[in-house]
Amino acid sequence: MKLEMICTGEEVLAGQIVDSNAAWFANILMEKGIECQRRVTVGDRLEDLVAVFKERSLEADIIMVNGGLGPTSDDLSTEAMAIAMGVPLIENKEWRTKLEAWFTRNSRVMAESNLKQTLLPETAIMIDNPVGTACGFAVKFNRAWLFFTPGVPFEFKRMVTEQFIPFVEERFVASTSVALKKLLTLGSGESALADRLEAIPLPEGITLGYRSYMPYIEIKLFARGATAITSLPRIETEIKALLGNAVVAENVTTLDKEIHNKLVSSGLSLSVAESCTGGMITSGLVAFPGSSSYLHHGLVTYSNEAKVKVLGVNPQTLDDYGAVSISTVEEMAKGARNILGSDYALATSGIAGPEGGTKDKPVGTVAIALATKYGVHSQMLKLPSRSRALVRTLSTAVAYDMLRRELLGEAVIVDYSSFSRFSK
DSSP: OOEEEEEEOHHHHTTSSOOHHHHHHHHHHHHTTOOEEEEEEEOSOHHHHHHHHHHHHTTOSEEEEESOOSSSTTOOHHHHHHHHHTOOEEEOHHHHHHHHHHHHHTTOOOOGGGGGGGEEETTOEEEOOTTSSOOEEEEEETTEEEEEEOSOHHHHHHHIIIIIHHHHHHHOOOSSOEEEEEEEEESSOHHHHHHHHTTSOOOTTEEEEEEEETTEEEEEEEEESHHHHHHHHHHHHHHHHHHGGGEEEESOSSHHHHHHHHHHHHOOOEEEEESTTTTHHHHHHHTSTTGGGTEEEEEEOOSHHHHHHHHOOOHHHHHHHOSSSHHHHHHHHHHHHHHHTOSEEEEEEEOOSSSOOOSSSOTTEEEEEEEETTEEEEEEEEOTTOOHHHHHHHHHHHHHHHHHHHHTTSOSOOOBTTBEEEOO
C-alpha cells in the first residue's frame, strides 16, 4: 500500500502557519504501522489542485487530502476534485440536513455560503465530521482512493482517528509490517550522535533517523519486516548503552510529558521557583490535563526582593554569592518546597542574555537546584553561544531531567557533552 498526503492552503505553503496536521498525521499512522511515503503542499489555486490530484492518483493507493473544504472562495479542494474527475458537484442531502441541525443546535444562523459545504463530487462517499461544518468525502480516481478532510486541527484529528484509519484498515493490508521506536536525547548534537551510532551495525530492514528540535534530538529507529522488528529491541539496547546519559526518554517528544506521566503515576508533588526560565518549567507541565494532581505551585521570583520575601532566601547569600549561584538556587528550591511541604521543588536562576554577563559568569550561566525531603541536588551550567530563548529552554530541560533521574533513583547530576558545569 502506497500512502501519500496532499496539504492545501496558501498560508501553509507560504510558511505563515506551521503544518502541525501533517506531522501529527505521519506520526499517528506510523504508530499503526503505516508509513506515509510522500507529502505534497499546494496553494489555493484551482489549476494546481487539479493537476496534483491527477498526478498523484496515478501513483498512490490512498491519498489524504487536508484542507480546502470551508465555505469561502479560496476553499477549492472539492471543486478541484470534481474537475479532475470530470463529474459535476451534487448536493449531499444527508450533509445538508446535518449542517442545518448543527447550526440550530449551536443557536447560529447558517450563512448562504455554508451551502457550498453540502456539494460533493458525483459518486463521492460522504465522510462524517462530528465536530464541524465541513464534511469529508472519499472518491476512487485512477489508481487511488482520495480521502478529503478539513484543515481545522481538532476536526482533522477526530476524523483521522474515527474515519480515516478504519477506512484504510478495511480496504488495504500493509505490504510490510513496520515498527518505530523513538529515543529522546538531551545534551548532544545531531552530528555527534550520528558519529557515535555509526559503530552499531544495523540489520537489514532497520534504519536510523534524526529529528532536531532544540533542546532535543530525537532518534528514530524504523524496522520494516518481521525479521527487522524482532531485532529492534537488541538494537535499542545497544544504542542506549552507547549513548548513556544522553538518552532521557522513550516514545515521548519532550521531557515535560515524561515528568508529567511519572508524577501522575507516583502520587508525588512538586513546587517550582523560577527566575531565568520565567515560568517555562511550570507552563510545560500545566499544558497536560491532570497536572493539578501533583503541581502545588509555580513561582516566578525574578527579582532579588521576590527571592527574599517569597522564598525566604537569605539577603546575605545574595550579597555574598549573587542571584546566579549554587547557594541562592538551593535556598530558592528549599523555600519553594517548604511553602506547602511538597515532595520535590525545582529552582532556576541564570543569565539568559543577551546582556548581563560578566567574566566570571558569562551569558549562558545557569544554576539549577532540586530540593527533596532528604537534601538538595544542584549544579551550575555553562551554556555559551546560545540565544536567550535557547538558554531558557535548555535550562528547563535540564531541570526536568534532574527530577526525572531522581524519580528513577539514578544519579541526579550527570555530564552532557554539549555544555559544561562550574565546580561548586
